[in-house]
Amino acid sequence: MPGKTDKPLILIIDDEEPLRDGCRQVLEKSGYEVLTAExxxxxxKIAREHMPDVAFVDLKMPNMSGMEVMEILSKDIPDIILVxxxxxxxxxxxxxxxxxxxxxxLPKPFSPDQLRAITKRALDHxxxxxxxxxLKEEKEMMEKNFITFVxxxxxxxxxxxxxxxxxxxxxxxxKFDKDVKEIIERCNKRLQNLEEMVEHWLDISRIGDGxxxxxxxxxxxxxxxxxxxxxxxxxxxxxxxxxxxxxSRNLPPLMGDxxxxxxxxxNLIGNATKYTPEGGAIDISIQSDNYYNTVxxxxxxxxxxxxxxxxxxxxxFRVKGKNEKERGSGLGLAFCKKIMESHxxxxxxxxKENEGTTCILTFPADINAKNNQK
Amino acid sequence: MAVKKKILLIDDDKDFLFATKxxxxxxxxxxxxxxxxxxxxxxxxxxxxxxxxxxxxxxxxGEGFSVLNKIRATDTGKxxxxxxxxxxxxxxxxxSFEPPPEFPKINRVLHKPIKADELLRIIxxxxxxx
Numbered sequence: 001m002p003g004k005t006d007k008p009l010i011l012i013i014d015d016e017e018p019l020r021d022g023c024r025q026v027l028e029k030s031g032y033e034v035l036t037a038e039x040x041x042x043x044x045k046i047a048r049e050h051m052p053d054v055a056f057v058d059l060k061m062p063n064m065s066g067m068e069v070m071e072i073l074s075k076d077i078p079d080i081i082l083v084x085x086x087x088x089x090x091x092x093x094x095x096x097x098x099x100x101x102x103x104x105x106l107p108k109p110f111s112p113d114q115l116r117a118i119t120k121r122a123l124d125h126x127x128x129x130x131x132x133x134x135l136k137e138e139k140e141m142m143e144k145n146f147i148t149f150v151x152x153x154x155x156x157x158x159x160x161x162x163x164x165x166x167x168x169x170x171x172x173x174x175k176f177d178k179d180v181k182e183i184i185e186r187c188n189k190r191l192q193n194l195e196e197m198v199e200h201w202l203d204i205s206r207i208g209d210g211x212x213x214x215x216x217x218x219x220x221x222x223x224x225x226x227x228x229x230x231x232x233x234x235x236x237x238x239x240x241x242x243x244x245x246x247x248s249r250n251l252p253p254l255m256g257d258x259x260x261x262x263x264x265x266x267n268l269i270g271n272a273t274k275y276t277p278e279g280g281a282i283d284i285s286i287q288s289d290n291y292y293n294t295v296x297x298x299x300x301x302x303x304x305x306x307x308x309x310x311x312x313x314x315x316x317f318r319v320k321g322k323n324e325k326e327r328g329s330g331l332g333l334a335f336c337k338k339i340m341e342s343h344x345x346x347x348x349x350x351x352k353e354n355e356g357t358t359c360i361l362t363f364p365a366d367i368n369a370k371n372n373q374k
Numbered sequence: 375m376a377v378k379k380k381i382l383l384i385d386d387d388k389d390f391l392f393a394t395k396x397x398x399x400x401x402x403x404x405x406x407x408x409x410x411x412x413x414x415x416x417x418x419x420x421x422x423x424x425x426x427x428x429x430x431x432x433x434x435x436g437e438g439f440s441v442l443n444k445i446r447a448t449d450t451g452k453x454x455x456x457x458x459x460x461x462x463x464x465x466x467x468x469x470s471f472e473p474p475p476e477f478p479k480i481n482r483v484l485h486k487p488i489k490a491d492e493l494l495r496i497i498x499x500x501x502x503x504x
Contacts, residue, residue, distance in 0.1 A: 152431065156387060159390070159487050160393065162487040163393040163486065164389065164393045166487055166490045169490065170397050170490035170491070
C-alpha cells in the first residue's frame with residue numbers, strides 16, 4: 001500500500017506548487033513520508049485513501065476553502081492532526097480554524113525550521129491523543145467486563161464448595177453424627193446466602209451500568225402480581241399466612257419489564273412473610289388513578305423502628321429483628337428501589353412498630369397506554 | 375458383576391470435577407475426567423462413554439458448545455445423552471442465549487451446584503437399566 005510505511009505520513013494541501021514542493025523536500029529530508037494535493041477535493045480523496053497522520057491545509061484555496069476541508073478531514077480521518085497554513089494570519093481565522101478542529105496554524109512565509117518544529121509537535125500530540133484514547137477504551141472495557149468477570153470468578157468457588165458439601169453428604173453422611181450433619185447444613189445455608197448476596201449485588205451493579213436486561217413492553221400489573229402471589233403461596237402456607245388482595249378493575253397497562261417487576265413483587269411479599277407472625281395476613285392492593293398506578297403490600301408484622309426507616313433501602317442495611325429466622329442478602333429493597341427508578345417510579349415504606357409495614361410502589365401512569373385502552 | 379456404565383466429565387474446574395466424580399462413583403459409575411474441551415473430545419473418542427457432562431463456560435464462553443458440537447459429530451456421539459452444566463445466572467449478559475434451531479441436541483441443562491440425589495436420578499433416567 002503506497003504511503004503506509006513506518007514513517008509518519010504528512011499530507012500537504014495547498015494550491016501553490018512551489019510551497020508544496022518546498023514542504024515536501026524539507027519533510028522528506030526529516031524522514032517523513034509526504035503526499036501533496038493542489039486543492040481541497042483532491043486532498044480529501046488522498047486523505048481518505050492513505051489516512052495521513054498530519055495534514056497541512058492552506059486556508060485560501062479556490063473552490064473549497066481550507067476551513068471546509070479541515071471540517072471534513074477531522075470528521076473522516078480518525079486521529080488526524082490538522083495544521084492550517086495561512087497567508088494572512090489573522091487572529092480571527094486562526095480561532096475559526098481551531099474551532100474546526102485544527103491543532104495549530106502556520107503563517108506564511110515560514111522557514112524550514114518552523115515547519116519541522118510544528119510537524120514534530122503535531123506528531124507528538126497525535127501520539128498522546130491516541131494513547132489517551134486507548135487508555136480510555138481499556139478502562140471502559142475493564143469496567144464493562146468487571147461485572148461479568150466478578151459474576152464468574154466470585155460465583156465459581158462458592159458453587160464448588162457447595163458441590164463439595166453435597167458430595168460429602170452423598171458419600172459419607174451415614175458416618176456422620178447429628179452435630180456434624182448440622183454443621184454441614186449450616187455451612188451450606190450460609191454459603192447459599194453468600195451466593196445470593198453476590199447475585200443481588202451483581203443485579204444492582206448491572207442496573208447501574210445498564211447491562212441489566214430489561215425489556216420494556218406493555219405489562220399488566222395485575223397479572224404480574226398474580227404470578228408473584230402464586231410463587232410465594234407455598235411459603236405463606238407453610239407459615240399459615242394468608243394473602244388478601246384488592247385489585248381495582250381495568251388497570252391500565254404500563255411500560256415495564258415483567259421479570260424484574262415480578263422480582264420486586266416477590267421480594268416485597270417475601271419480606272412481608274418474614275415479619276408477619278404465624279396466622280397473620282398480608283394485604284395486597286393495586287389501584288390506579290389518572291396519574292399513578294399504586295401497588296401496596298402491607299403486613300401485620302413487627303414493623304420497623306422510625307429511626308431505621310430512612311435507611312431501609314440502603315444496601316446491606318438490616319433491622320436487627322429478634323424473630324427473623326432467615327437472613328436475607330441485605331440487598332432486596334435496594335434492588336427494588338433500583339428497579340422502581342428504572343421504571344420512573346418510587347418505593348416508599350411506611351411502618352409502625354408492632355403494627356406492621358406497608359410498602360408502596362408508585363408507577364407514573366402511561367398517558368399513551370391509557371388512551372390506547374379500549 | 376455387571377459392567378459399570380462410563381461417564382465423561384468435562385469441566386475446567388478441578389474441584390468441581392473431583393466433587394462430581396465422587397458422587398458419580400458412589401452411584402456406581404465409572405468416571406473419566408477432562409479439564410479442557412480438547413482433551414475432552416479426545417477422551418470421548420478413546421473411551422466411548424455412555425454419557426457426558428460438559429461445562430458450558432470453560433476458558434471462553436461457548437467453549438462447552440463447541441465441545442458439544444464436536445462430540446455430536448462423532449459416530450458414537452450422535453445419540454449418546456449429553457448434559458450441559460451452567461453456573462451462568464440467567465439475568466446476566468448471557469440471559470438471552472438460546473441455542474439456534476439446528477443446534478445439536480442437549481439432553482439436559484444442569485445448574486451448578488447440582489444436588490447429588492437429583493444428579494444420580496436423572497442420569498439413571500437417561501442410561502439406567504430399568
